[in-house]
Amino acid sequence: MGIAHLSTGELFRQEMKRRSALGRSVERYVTHGRLVPDALVVKVMTHRLTPGLLARGIVLDGFPRTVGQAKGLDAFLKKAKRPLDGAVYLDCSASVLVARLSGRQVCGRCGAIYHVRRMPPKRSGVCDHCGGTLVVRPDDQVATIKKRLAIDHAESKQLLAYYRGQRVLFPINGNGTGAQAFARAMKLFRREDWLAATGPELHDATLAARVRR
Numbered sequence: 001m002g003i004a005h006l007s008t009g010e011l012f013r014q015e016m017k018r019r020s021a022l023g024r025s026v027e028r029y030v031t032h033g034r035l036v037p038d039a040l041v042v043k044v045m046t047h048r049l050t051p052g053l054l055a056r057g058i059v060l061d062g063f064p065r066t067v068g069q070a071k072g073l074d075a076f077l078k079k080a081k082r083p084l085d086g087a088v089y090l091d092c093s094a095s096v097l098v099a100r101l102s103g104r105q106v107c108g109r110c111g112a113i114y115h116v117r118r119m120p121p122k123r124s125g126v127c128d129h130c131g132g133t134l135v136v137r138p139d140d141q142v143a144t145i146k147k148r149l150a151i152d153h154a155e156s157k158q159l160l161a162y163y164r165g166q167r168v169l170f171p172i173n174g175n176g177t178g179a180q181a182f183a184r185a186m187k188l189f190r191r192e193d194w195l196a197a198t199g200p201e202l203h204d205a206t207l208a209a210r211v212r213r
């Protein structure tokens with residue numbers, strides 16, 4: 001749709017690969033399995049939000065994840081005079097999340113994420129990007145997934161309250177297939193007129209192509 005897509009995981013990998021100052025800072029946390037601090041996550045994301053991209057529109061994927069990150073993003077957008085159009089919340093039931101997460105494999109070298117059913121690597125057990133070995137993190141065993149979801153739930157509740165308070169929260173039913181969730185998202189984007197950068201014909205064609213797949 002001609003809209004840029006930035007995900008935290010992807011940007012982390014890019015910065016680490018480039019050995020940039022930001023990438024080296026991120027690496028210090030990631031290699032030790034520690035949570036990257038909010039201020040650093042915000043820095044990695046916002047330094048890519050150029051005026052050109054901001055004018056065209058951007059989807060921030062998996063960011064912000066905490067109220068701290070949300071506040072950092074707000075401060076940046078306020079300075080850039082480009083307020084947030086909306087925070088889209090893909091709301092999934094716990095059983096759907098457990099089913100999706102339990103097939104996950106992660107590259108031990110570069111952190112790329114795969115799924116045995118929905119996003120398998122070209123060669124089983126081997127990373128497409130760097131050839132590293134794929135592992136199932138202890139985090140992704142079903143029992144620990146359930147524990148983690150309970151913790152995530154508490155955190156996201158605060159984030160949802162933050163955006164609800166700003167009247168920019170848009171929940172979407174994220175259950176079912178990817179195509180179903182995509183169709184629901186498109187309906188929301190059209191209703192809110194977030195796709196002004198491209199023509200309506202293109203949206204319908206893209207949507208139809210996605211749904212057919």
Ligand SMILES: [Zn+2]
Nearest residue numbers: 107110127130
């Ligand atoms: Zn890899």
